[in-house]
Amino acid sequence: MQLDEEYFRESFKGISFNGKRLREMEDPIRMSYRRGSAASMNGISPEQICVVTGIDDMNQFFFDACCRSRPTTQVLFDALHDRICEGAIVNTDRLNSYPKVLDELNVAVHNRFVPASHQGLNKVNALHSKARSFLHRFRGVSTKWLCHYLAWMKWLGTFVKGRTLNKSCEVTSKHIVRGNYSFRCRTLSKMPIPFRDAELNEIKTYS
Numbered sequence: 001m002q003l004d005e006e007y008f009r010e011s012f013k014g015i016s017f018n019g020k021r022l023r024e025m026e027d028p029i030r031m032s033y034r035r036g037s038a039a040s041m042n043g044i045s046p047e048q049i050c051v052v053t054g055i056d057d058m059n060q061f062f063f064d065a066c067c068r069s070r071p072t073t074q075v076l077f078d079a080l081h082d083r084i085c086e087g088a089i090v091n092t093d094r095l096n097s098y099p100k101v102l103d104e105l106n107v108a109v110h111n112r113f114v115p116a117s118h119q120g121l122n123k124v125n126a127l128h129s130k131a132r133s134f135l136h137r138f139r140g141v142s143t144k145w146l147c148h149y150l151a152w153m154k155w156l157g158t159f160v161k162g163r164t165l166n167k168s169c170e171v172t173s174k175h176i177v178r179g180n181y182s183f184r185c186r187t188l189s190k191m192p193i194p195f196r197d198a199e200l201n202e203i204k205t206y207s
Helices: 073-080 098-104 122-136 143-160 163-178
Strands: 002-009 050-057 061-068 087-093 111-112
Touching: 002 122, 050 143, 061 073, 061 111, 061 122, 061 143, 073 098, 073 143, 087 098, 098 111, 122 143
Parallel strands: 002 087, 087 111
Antiparallel strands: 002 050, 050 061
């Protein structure tokens, strides 16, 4: 199993607050960014949403939008405790939160690599690249919908990739019929913004 984090800048694209867009608010959360512009804070900051990513030797993978900025030990444990089996061999970068978490999960081997070396994390880095490419076509994805877009990407890669059009339609139909939908059109607009409370103040957990 290879684990790594990817960071996406918080976005309020398409979201209104009491009928007003971010740039129209009298006291905005922050200034609006022009497309392609840099964040106001350098490096990994609270302006960025951390997505913990993992992929195993069978190419089964997951995404978990878990926090702002770098994940803590508790955040990583919550994200990984039901995804890492006891006795697993795990490769990660040198984030300080990993060793304690993986030790609690009783992994057999924990290899730590420097990201710049491009060793041991090639599969998860390739997955990050695919995720970036997938999201790029939408010209910016709101943080509110980020986890849904990543789930869409995983669904396409898991069930549809490599199949003919007829087979893809058949798979899609079966999923529609058998699916259990926790999100519906009438409830999507009422979904909270991740890592913000009702007053839009920053919080640590995913609302």
